[in-house]
Amino acid sequence: MNQWENALSDLDEVAGLLDIPEEYIVILKNPRRSLIVSLPVRMDDGRVEVFQGFRVQHSLDRGPAKGGLRYHPGVTLDEMKALAMLMTWKCALVKIPYGGAKGGVICEPQGMSHGELERLTRRYTSEVGIILGPEKDIPAPDVNTNPQIMAWIMDTYSANVGYSVPEVVTGKPTEIGGSEGRFDATARGVISTIEEACRVTGTTLEGSTMAVQGAGNVGGNVAKLATDKGAKVVALSDVSGGVYNPDGLNLWAVAARILKTGTVCDTPNCENITNEELLALDVDILVPAALGGTITMDNVGAVKARMVAEAANAPIVPEAERALFDRDIFVIPDILCNAGGVTVSYFEWVQNIQSLLWKEEDVYEKLHEIMVYAFYRVLELGKQRGINMRAAAMVLAVDRVTKAIKARGLYP
Numbered sequence: 001m002n003q004w005e006n007a008l009s010d011l012d013e014v015a016g017l018l019d020i021p022e023e024y025i026v027i028l029k030n031p032r033r034s035l036i037v038s039l040p041v042r043m044d045d046g047r048v049e050v051f052q053g054f055r056v057q058h059s060l061d062r063g064p065a066k067g068g069l070r071y072h073p074g075v076t077l078d079e080m081k082a083l084a085m086l087m088t089w090k091c092a093l094v095k096i097p098y099g100g101a102k103g104g105v106i107c108e109p110q111g112m113s114h115g116e117l118e119r120l121t122r123r124y125t126s127e128v129g130i131i132l133g134p135e136k137d138i139p140a141p142d143v144n145t146n147p148q149i150m151a152w153i154m155d156t157y158s159a160n161v162g163y164s165v166p167e168v169v170t171g172k173p174t175e176i177g178g179s180e181g182r183f184d185a186t187a188r189g190v191i192s193t194i195e196e197a198c199r200v201t202g203t204t205l206e207g208s209t210m211a212v213q214g215a216g217n218v219g220g221n222v223a224k225l226a227t228d229k230g231a232k233v234v235a236l237s238d239v240s241g242g243v244y245n246p247d248g249l250n251l252w253a254v255a256a257r258i259l260k261t262g263t264v265c266d267t268p269n270c271e272n273i274t275n276e277e278l279l280a281l282d283v284d285i286l287v288p289a290a291l292g293g294t295i296t297m298d299n300v301g302a303v304k305a306r307m308v309a310e311a312a313n314a315p316i317v318p319e320a321e322r323a324l325f326d327r328d329i330f331v332i333p334d335i336l337c338n339a340g341g342v343t344v345s346y347f348e349w350v351q352n353i354q355s356l357l358w359k360e361e362d363v364y365e366k367l368h369e370i371m372v373y374a375f376y377r378v379l380e381l382g383k384q385r386g387i388n389m390r391a392a393a394m395v396l397a398v399d400r401v402t403k404a405i406k407a408r409g410l411y412p
């Protein structure tokens, strides 16, 4: 099954737990808008290359659409549909007034120059601009996109409408309206949920061992924040492979290695391991923070961690996730675990609209409060209904979205 079929299967499962008319589920199985664009870009060698891009808005029922923009060779329309649907659930779960969206461009950004990436981003923004806007759809960073790319989106959109519109995109540099605390917000949210999961399972993050797959914005910051809180991060990986040290990684050495070579591999005083070996390490907490579909029925049996924090979107296929729940492994589902990013994106949008600048400590405090509240709502509902954390999170989220559809009614 591909990611879209997995997302539909999650929705079908939750439909059976909710007393709602089938027609709502039928509506939610169809993204509201899917736009496919062709992006001709002048490359540095003078050639014109045409890239394919997507923007999917899954739901606009609770507010404007919100979701990241991904640059990756594996991007597909089905993947965008699945990730946009996940965003709908995530926003509803943490009760922020957005629907879900996702965008992507099929490209290999590591092989592109700064200028090529800028031209690609500006052309993408212009082509999908007809459905973007602070009241329509607000992109944010995702895999292989970053604050610089968000700045180009903001500038291109603003140039096209004729005035500055910082609130059209979040995760921007702070110099042009980015929020304090957005850069590591997703990782902070992940850590907040892990800390609460440790509390309810009678352990502590301090002193726990952790393996993190993905050394990007989310995974890299999770490793750093967990280390700051006294956890022992023994393994970290990227697309090229991973590194392992049972005594705990020296993250300064890993960061220096990434700066020098672009990968964590061959960091001094570490053993090189594969991504598959990382997933099978005997650690307290496993954090998949790279791509979707990493843990499947083929490798789930090898997972030895006591807790899995889904920092990436859809890192575990539904069947494999059920296998982890059946083994009493505490799984923090993605729509809860990584909701910190979109939460602080919402704070950024609110600040931009009001021309306000919040202090970093206020952002972190409000973020922590929302994450902890959502965590316990999910946990309590799960206990009340005798269902796992994924099912409970989905019940809460889908219920909120269907109530919004019901309140608004069907037009015409």
Ligand code: NAD
Pocket (backbone or CB within 6 Å): 141, 142, 143, 144, 145, 186, 213, 214, 215, 216, 217, 218, 219, 237, 238, 239, 240, 275, 289, 290, 291, 292, 311, 312, 313, 338, 339, 341, 342
């Ligand atoms: P990123 O581009 O900053 O980092 C991705 C990391 O994953 C890199 O280290 C890359 O080398 C690694 N990677 C890529 N392919 C891999 C593979 N096949 N095996 C192992 N590692 C691989 O991206 P990010 O923003 O950190 O996003 C990571 C995940 O978190 C994605 O699933 C994304 O959708 C999700 N997410 C991100 C945010 C955010 O705010 N950035 C918010 C919520 C969820």
